[in-house]
Amino acid sequence: MIKTDILIIGAGPTGLFTVFEAGLLKLKCHLIDALPQPGGQCSEIYPKKPIYDIPAFPEILAGHLVDNLMEQIKPFEAGFTLGERAETLDKQEDGSFIITTNKGTKHHAPVVVIAGGLGSFEPRKPLIPNIVNFEDKGVNYFIKDPEVYRNKKVVIAGGGDSALDWAIFLADVASEVSLVHRRNEFRGALDSVEKAAELAKLGKIQLYTEAEVVAISGEEKLNAVTIKHNDQEKGETILEVDNFIPLFGLSPKLGPIGDWGLEIEKNAIKVNNAKDYQTNIPGVFAIGDVNTYEGKLKLILSGFHEAAVMCQFAYQIINPGKRYVMKYTTVGGVEGFDGSKKEAKKEVVQSILA
Numbered sequence: 590m591i592k593t594d595i596l597i598i599g600a601g602p603t604g605l606f607t608v609f610e611a612g613l614l615k616l617k618c619h620l621i622d623a624l625p626q627p628g629g630q631c632s633e634i635y636p637k638k639p640i641y642d643i644p645a646f647p648e649i650l651a652g653h654l655v656d657n658l659m660e661q662i663k664p665f666e667a668g669f670t671l672g673e674r675a676e677t678l679d680k681q682e683d684g685s686f687i688i689t690t691n692k693g694t695k696h697h698a699p700v701v702v703i704a705g706g707l708g709s710f711e712p713r714k715p716l717i718p719n720i721v722n723f724e725d726k727g728v729n730y731f732i733k734d735p736e737v738y739r740n741k742k743v744v745i746a747g748g749g750d751s752a753l754d755w756a757i758f759l760a761d762v763a764s765e766v767s768l769v770h771r772r773n774e775f776r777g778a779l780d781s782v783e784k785a786a787e788l789a790k791l792g793k794i795q796l797y798t799e800a801e802v803v804a805i806s807g808e809e810k811l812n813a814v815t816i817k818h819n820d821q822e823k824g825e826t827i828l829e830v831d832n833f834i835p836l837f838g839l840s841p842k843l844g845p846i847g848d849w850g851l852e853i854e855k856n857a858i859k860v861n862n863a864k865d866y867q868t869n870i871p872g873v874f875a876i877g878d879v880n881t882y883e884g885k886l887k888l889i890l891s892g893f894h895e896a897a898v899m900c901q902f903a904y905q906i907i908n909p910g911k912r913y914v915m916k917y918t919t920v921g922g923v924e925g926f927d928g929s930k931k932e933a934k935k936e937v938v939q940s941i942l943a
């Protein structure tokens with residue numbers, strides 16, 4: 590049995606930052622994740638995509654954000670159970686919990702934090718009957734490493750931010766980029782829509798709007814896609830391609846967490862927003878993409894804030910009656926550092942723990 594103060598389900602950015610916030614309060618954490626590596630969506634779906642809305646980082650690759658989070662939580666020595674899915678939640682008589690994974694590993698803690706994000710990542714797939722035959726043989730639903738597409742002919746389908754951002758990015762990497770969207774208007778950020786239109790004018794992106802990829806073909810691997818235009822006069826266009834990347838978003842699947850008696854709304858866990866992000870089960874919190882409340886924004890930033898607030902309340906459950914005084918992470922002073930970043934970090938952490 591693995592014992593800890595806070596058991597975190599999900600080692601995405603939210604779960605990882607929880608370790609830091611809990612660490613400041615001298616609370617120990619253990620994380621469970623179904624994936625073999627930490628980082629959630631950032632590592633699994635878009636490690637090489639730049640993120641622009643992390644405060645103080647004008648631009649950071651998703652993979653680097655995860656590396657930085659791992660570095661930031663190092664002093665707090667969290668435990669990890671990776672590659673195992675949290676399957677059951679059993680409340681004990683004393684109010685604590687036992688969580689068992691699909692591989693039978695048991696974890697015990699007074700507080701459970703669900704930071705399960707989208708649950709399992711299920712890409713929405715286009716209705717093309719033989720598409721499964723070409724998965725990873727030219728058809729990809731996520732772009733993990735854009736270098737895979739260097740000098741390749743690529744067709745991207747979709748009308749949201751992912752489709753636009755990747756079409757813009759790959760315009761400088763692939764030999765040909767075509768973007769296919771069912772409508773004339775895109776749902777993405779205005780800036781991205783304008784950038785894609787500009788690249789289309791320069792001939793760096795071929796835009797096919799009011800059109801849909803309806804068929805794909807190839808021998809051993811994909812080599813052609815058929816685009817059907819809404820305008821019957823235009824009929825169909827067949828493009829020779831190396832890769833077809835449908836980016837239609839992810840369908841959220843809560844998985845086993847959905848059967849734990851939690852209040853669920855639209856595939857997300859309802860929480861007590863204004864207060865502490867606690868669920869309808871006392872002692873079980875839900876933070877990050879997995880929760881819902883009025884005004885919720887599914888952003889990394891929101892998960893970080895929710896982690897900080899939630900930890901204050903977890904502290905009170907774990908240390909009943911004990912008064913907690915909030916301090917800034919610089920309490921104890923940064924004077925006396927010898928200039929080395931590592932030493933400085935160590936001293937800050939020691940002063941926090943003191």
Ligand SMILES: Cc1cc2nc3c(=O)[nH]c(=O)nc-3n(C[C@H](O)[C@H](O)[C@H](O)COP(=O)(O)OP(=O)(O)OC[C@H]3O[C@@H](n4cnc5c(N)ncnc54)[C@H](O)[C@@H]3O)c2cc1C
Nearest residue numbers: 599601602603622623629630674675705706707877878889
């Ligand atoms: C293409 C794309 C681009 C994006 N760009 C941005 C951006 O620029 N800025 C921004 O702020 N946000 C962006 N986002 C959203 C951002 O990635 C999410 O808000 C963020 O990942 C949420 O973090 P999280 O830790 O709450 O959940 P996740 O990252 O989803 O991590 C949850 C983890 O929980 C695990 N898990 C779930 N259920 C279980 C279980 N039962 N047992 C064990 N493990 C479980 C999953 O395996 C996963 O690793 C983007 C998302 C996508 C898809």
